[in-house]
């Protein structure tokens with residue numbers, strides 16, 4: 001079976017220098033039977049050395065990645081690089097253009113589409129190109145996320161807890177080098193097919209982030225995100241670290257129990273009782289949900305099922321039953 005990607009690329013991934021170009025994903029639409037959807041890519045190479053691949057806009061409503069990586073792509077010059085930096089600042093470009101988490105073209109979630117399929121809808125075709133042509137080149141993979149429209153988050157570099165201890169140690173060291181306030185060890189509670197999972201399985205040092213949210217987007221979260229240069233320096237790719245070293249000893253936290261992810265027991269308006277960073281005990285109420293139809297009823301209580309600090313909370317007041325309203329984490333030794 002032919003598994004070659006149908007996506008083409010107009011820049012050479014090999015060879016020294018700096019090149020801006022595009023991936024071109026085949027499309028056949030109402031307005032053009034023959035069309036290509038372009039996804040920007042930048043390659044900055046200089047001699048032998050490791051390869052870092054940086055992604056932003058995996059989810060389209062998370063702007064910390066696109067802004068940081070568009071700046072980095074313009075600013076980095078080949079003489080600053082030992083090895084190679086490949087930057088895809090708006091991986092789910094249709095979603096970034098629409099300002100939505102999911103692709104407006106096929107409704108798919110890029111971060112559930114990996115490894116993708118050759119002849120998929122647009123999101124799966126992009127994922128397939130990345131998993132088959134780009135990730136195999138990597139030593140270091142960075143996928144910049146934030147809470148987007150729906151969640152407020154404490155700023156963190158994150159990863160799964162891997163069984164491969166040597167790989168995990170390398171990932172924790174790279175995460176420390178970032179200088180973000182938190183390192184967050186998470187588990188998948190809403191499906192599989194994540195880009196970082198795909199990169200981890202290939203043995204790459206893989207870092208994700210949760211840098212804030214659409215409402216928190218601003219100077220503070222962008223300053224933390226821009227410290228990504230420190231990781232490139234840690235990997236030996238940049239001769240100089242970023243101008244901001246950030247936090248020397250980040251707090252390592254984990255939400256590795258399903259109970260740490262609290263889903264709304266009912267639909268309505270979620271009223272939070274705590275803010276990010278607050279300690280919460282099991283059985284304590286993290287908030288309550290007001291009925292939109294029955295003002296005579298008491299609000300539905302939302303109780304914590306584990307102890308921890310409030311690491312993330314829902315940022316959209318209107319809530320449907322089953323949607324995540326809070327995530328608790330506990331400090332761990334690493």
Ligand SMILES: [Zn+2]
Nearest residue numbers: 059062145146
């Ligand atoms: Zn995301």
